[in-house]
Amino acid sequence: MDKGMWDDLPVYPCRSAPLFTSHSVSFYLSNSCLFVFFSFLSGIFRMLSGVWVLANCKVAFSLCSNRTKNLVKPLHKKRGNIFAEVRESGISLDIRLWTYQGYQSLVLLLNSSSSLVKLEQGNKCWRKQGFTQSDWVAHFMNIFDKYEIQKLQINNASLCHLDTVKQIIPKCQIILIREQCSAELTKTAFLKLAPIAKKVQINNNPFDSENDISELLTLNLKSVSFIASQNSFELKLDDLLLSNIINLYITTVNITGKELKRFLKVWIKSSHRFYRPKFIKLRLSDEMEISHVEVLKGIKYEIVRCNTCAFRLKRSDGKELTVFFITRQLIDFTFE
Numbered sequence: 001m002d003k004g005m006w007d008d009l010p011v012y013p014c015r016s017a018p019l020f021t022s023h024s025v026s027f028y029l030s031n032s033c034l035f036v037f038f039s040f041l042s043g044i045f046r047m048l049s050g051v052w053v054l055a056n057c058k059v060a061f062s063l064c065s066n067r068t069k070n071l072v073k074p075l076h077k078k079r080g081n082i083f084a085e086v087r088e089s090g091i092s093l094d095i096r097l098w099t100y101q102g103y104q105s106l107v108l109l110l111n112s113s114s115s116l117v118k119l120e121q122g123n124k125c126w127r128k129q130g131f132t133q134s135d136w137v138a139h140f141m142n143i144f145d146k147y148e149i150q151k152l153q154i155n156n157a158s159l160c161h162l163d164t165v166k167q168i169i170p171k172c173q174i175i176l177i178r179e180q181c182s183a184e185l186t187k188t189a190f191l192k193l194a195p196i197a198k199k200v201q202i203n204n205n206p207f208d209s210e211n212d213i214s215e216l217l218t219l220n221l222k223s224v225s226f227i228a229s230q231n232s233f234e235l236k237l238d239d240l241l242l243s244n245i246i247n248l249y250i251t252t253v254n255i256t257g258k259e260l261k262r263f264l265k266v267w268i269k270s271s272h273r274f275y276r277p278k279f280i281k282l283r284l285s286d287e288m289e290i291s292h293v294e295v296l297k298g299i300k301y302e303i304v305r306c307n308t309c310a311f312r313l314k315r316s317d318g319k320e321l322t323v324f325f326i327t328r329q330l331i332d333f334t335f336e
Helices: 003-007 031-048 051-062 066-072 133-143 160-168 183-196 237-242 257-269 292-296
Strands: 011-013 019-022 025-028 080-086 091-099 102-110 116-119 124-127 149-154 172-177 197-202 223-227 247-254 279-284 310-314 320-327 330-335
Touching: 051 066, 051 133, 066 133, 080 160, 091 133, 091 160, 102 133, 133 160, 149 183, 160 183, 172 183, 183 197, 237 257, 257 292, 257 310, 257 320, 292 320
Parallel strands: 011 124, 080 149, 149 172, 172 197, 197 223, 223 247, 247 279
Antiparallel strands: 019 025, 080 091, 091 102, 102 116, 116 124, 279 330, 310 320, 320 330
């Protein structure tokens, strides 16, 4: 980010002793009465300006000392989430606090070249001497009582930001890689950041050859969604057999009934062989349709429920697989 833009911002420094300043009057408060005083201010700010001002004030107080950081932590406990976004200009945090009116956001822009954090709303920033981007993220997660980022969104950002994200964000619930990301950025972001998330969603198809998707399917991940609205993913027998993703969703995909039939036969014969996936959902492209009659011909199965296209397959080791042909283009596989 342009250094000159940061230099013009009013800076609110953190002091060694707790200090609250209102206009030209300064009040030095003892640690014993600071929390009572801040709680009183919180009530006023709720009435006058809402949650945004209260959160702003909470952050300012938390930076005064370790004691004030611990004192303000109970406020907003479990009442919001922290989101992160990687942009071309850098990394931002969005602290969303829930109220009876909905939620309000406190958006913070991290500066990699200094100890400043800029507030997107208003021309203000905070400075904590010696703080790095990693320190800021850890501080905000601590005072808002969060052990992980709710969602990390990757937009059309620079590749150099990905290493920084891996260093400053320890874990997150969801990673969303947006459709405007380049093929290189999409694959690099997935390989570098997917292990820190419980769920990853890719909103484009970054592959220009048929077998590239196998590189991503072999990672040991909990839940991954591949979503392509234009260029469908190409899926083969080996891709399904080598997958290590527990819950896999692919929309849209090109795969033939013949390949699915081979997959089921190989799975049945692979007794006592570990297969990590627990659930796979495939949505076929508009050009493709699959009949359950074609796929299951010659395979022993049980009908799960009458008047449904759900079928149970069993292996000699006791493992079961339920195949549900929801439509001719939507198929679920549940492994037990």
